[in-house]
Structures are given as structure tokens and as C-alpha cells.
Amino acid sequence: MRAAIYHGPRDVRIERRPIPEPAAGEVLVRIDAALTDGTDAKCYRSGHPLLLGPPPSPFGHEYAGTVAAVGSGCTLRPGTRVAGANSAPCGACDHCRAGRQSLCVQLLPLLNGAYAEYLLVPARIASVNLHSIDDDLDAATAAMCEPLACALHAVEAAGAEAGDSICVLGRGALGQMLATILRGRGCAVTQVASADADPAPASDRVIEAAGTAAAWQRAVRLVRAGGTVVLFGGLPGSTEVPFDAYRLHYEAIILRGVFHHAPRHIRAALDLLATDRAAFRSLLTHTFALDDVAVPLEMTCGLRPREGLLKAIVRP
Numbered sequence: 296m297r298a299a300i301y302h303g304p305r306d307v308r309i310e311r312r313p314i315p316e317p318a319a320g321e322v323l324v325r326i327d328a329a330l331t332d333g334t335d336a337k338c339y340r341s342g343h344p345l346l347l348g349p350p351p352s353p354f355g356h357e358y359a360g361t362v363a364a365v366g367s368g369c370t371l372r373p374g375t376r377v378a379g380a381n382s383a384p385c386g387a388c389d390h391c392r393a394g395r396q397s398l399c400v401q402l403l404p405l406l407n408g409a410y411a412e413y414l415l416v417p418a419r420i421a422s423v424n425l426h427s428i429d430d431d432l433d434a435a436t437a438a439m440c441e442p443l444a445c446a447l448h449a450v451e452a453a454g455a456e457a458g459d460s461i462c463v464l465g466r467g468a469l470g471q472m473l474a475t476i477l478r479g480r481g482c483a484v485t486q487v488a489s490a491d492a493d494p495a496p497a498s499d500r501v502i503e504a505a506g507t508a509a510a511w512q513r514a515v516r517l518v519r520a521g522g523t524v525v526l527f528g529g530l531p532g533s534t535e536v537p538f539d540a541y542r543l544h545y546e547a548i549i550l551r552g553v554f555h556h557a558p559r560h561i562r563a564a565l566d567l568l569a570t571d572r573a574a575f576r577s578l579l580t581h582t583f584a585l586d587d588v589a590v591p592l593e594m595t596c597g598l599r600p601r602e603g604l605l606k607a608i609v610r611p
């Protein structure tokens with residue numbers, strides 16, 4: 296099969312690899328659509344501490360496809376169309392038992408290899424976080440279940456309820472997903488870019504989805520006294536961000552960090568995509584062949600003109 300292999304920053308090669316054979320519990324998925332995202336683009340530009348193992352590494356983690364073969368003990372049948380996550384929690388560690396599965400001590404390594412003709416899904420992901428999809432849900436839309444699950448996790452952490460005023464900082468694909476979810480729940484949503492030039496009123500809750508230190512600071516400036524700020528866009532390790540201590544203390548502002556998703560968010564994301572697909576399908580602005588996978592990654596991380604790209608579909 297043909298697969299995009301990450302050899303290091305700005306070095307992704309299309310190579311021939313053997314089609315994997317599923318062992319017990321594993322599922323071999325023929326990829327129908329993979330999607331690019333900001334994390335893959337960060338990886339492409341400068342590497343990433345969590346997403347990929349040591350290079351050369353399979354690459355790409357948002358996918359939907361068709362079951363091609365299964366190992367013993369799998370309930371999914373060949374020919375079933377599926378979409379899934381890039382991890383699955385163990386269900387047994389302290390964090391998992393407390394419902395904080397995104398902190399599972401066995402979450403890593405994350406699954407990569409969606410930019411390929413076939414992806415071997417490990418047994419735990421196959422049993423927990425790989426789901427069949429409806430015949431009328433196209434693969435590219437279904438592949439959004441992973442980033443949408445992250446967005447649903449952030450909305451959950453924000454405690455957003457109908458009638459709340461909420462500011463979403465960031466206009467990328469995740470920012471658009473957050474705004475769409477929140478409007479659907481009856482929140483009054485303001486969406487702004489990270490720069491201060493984009494004015495915004497103070498809100499009950501703020502979700503930062505721009506992934507810059509300046510946006511983290513701005514998120515705290517934009518929340519009302521007593522409000523909650525969700526810090527959603529990851530920053531490089533050792534980054535230190537100064538905040539106004541007066542605001543945090545005397546105005547009782549809650550800061551919450553959010554990363555990744557739990558199985559409940561993957562299921563909820565697939566339900567949401569099945570019922571409200573048009574709103575999310577519009578975020579898939581471009582399509583590329585596997586050979587050209589580096590192009591949308593370069594567009595996303597600023598190495599090429601962006602040309603309105605939010606997310607790109609990669610077809611093997």
C-alpha cells in the first residue's frame with residue numbers, strides 16, 4: 296500500500312509499505328477519507344511532543360473508511376463503514392474510573408497512519424472508539440468525529456448552557472466547530488480572532504481555540520467576573536503565560552485546561568454529524584490526493600498561502 300511517512304519537519308514521503316495483517320482484536324480499515332488538521336500541520340512544521348513517535352512514523356489521525364479485514368474476536372464485519380478516534384482509554388486507571396479518560400495513563404501512543412490506503416486500528420481503539428456509520432453519512436464528514444469530539448469536550452468543560460454569552464477565540468476549523476455547537480445549544484456566541492484589533496464584549500465564558508500565548512491572555516481579559524475560561528489551543532512545552540492576578544483572584548475567574556476527548560465525546564460527535572452534517576461539512580474546504588498531502592499542511596501552518604483552507608480531505 297501507499298502511505299505518507301513522516302521523516303521529520305517538512306519531510307513527508309509517500310512510500311510503499313506492506314498491508315498490515317490484523318491480529319486478535321485489531322481492525323484493518325481501508326481509508327476512504329482522511330482530514331488534515333492544525334496539530335498535523337504543527338507536526339509537519341516543527342514536530343510535536345505527543346502526536347507522533349520517533350520518525351520515520353505513519354502520519355495522519357482523522358479518518359473514516361471501510362473495514363477490510365478483522366482479527367479474531369472482533370464484532371465488526373468486513374464491508375462495514377466506520378469512523379473512529381486516534382486513542383482509547385484503558386478504563387481501569389484512576390483517571391478513567393473518575394471519568395477523566397482524556398488523562399488516562401495508557402492513552403499513548405496515539406494512533407497515526409490515516410494518510411495511507413490502509414490503517415491498522417489497534418484492539419483497544421477498535422473495541423472502544425471505532426464505530427459504524429450510517430450509509431448516507433459521507434466518509435469525509437464522518438472523519439470529523441475526532442476533532443469534533445475535542446470541541447465537545449471543551450464545550451463540556453466550559454459548562455455552556457442555553458442563554459449564556461460565550462466568546463470563541465479563534466477562527467480556524469476548531470473555532471468554527473465550537474461556535475456551531477454552541478449556537479446549536481442556544482448560547483449567544485461571539486467569535487473573534489486572537490488579535491486585540493478584533494473587538495469583543497465581555498462574556499460569561501470564553502473558549503480559547505487559537506493556540507497562541509497572546510490568545511490565552513486575551514481570553515482572560517474577555518471573560519466577565521465569575522466566569523470560566525477554557526484554554527483549548529495547546530502551546531509548546533515550557534511556555535509561560537502571564538495573567539492579571541487581580542482579575543483571577545478578586546473576580547473569581549476559573550481557568551480550565553482541556554486536551555483531547557473521552558469515548559462519550561466521540562459517540563456524541565458522530566451523533567451530531569449524523570443530525571447536523573451540513574453545518575460541519577462546510578468546514579471541509581479543499582480536497583487533495585495522498586501524493587499532495589504536504590500541500591494542505593503547508594497551507595495550514597503558513598508555509599503557503601492559506602486560500603481559505605479550514606480542513607482538507609485527503610483521498611488515498
Ligand SMILES: [Zn+2]
Nearest residue numbers: 385388391399
Ligand atoms: Zn486509563
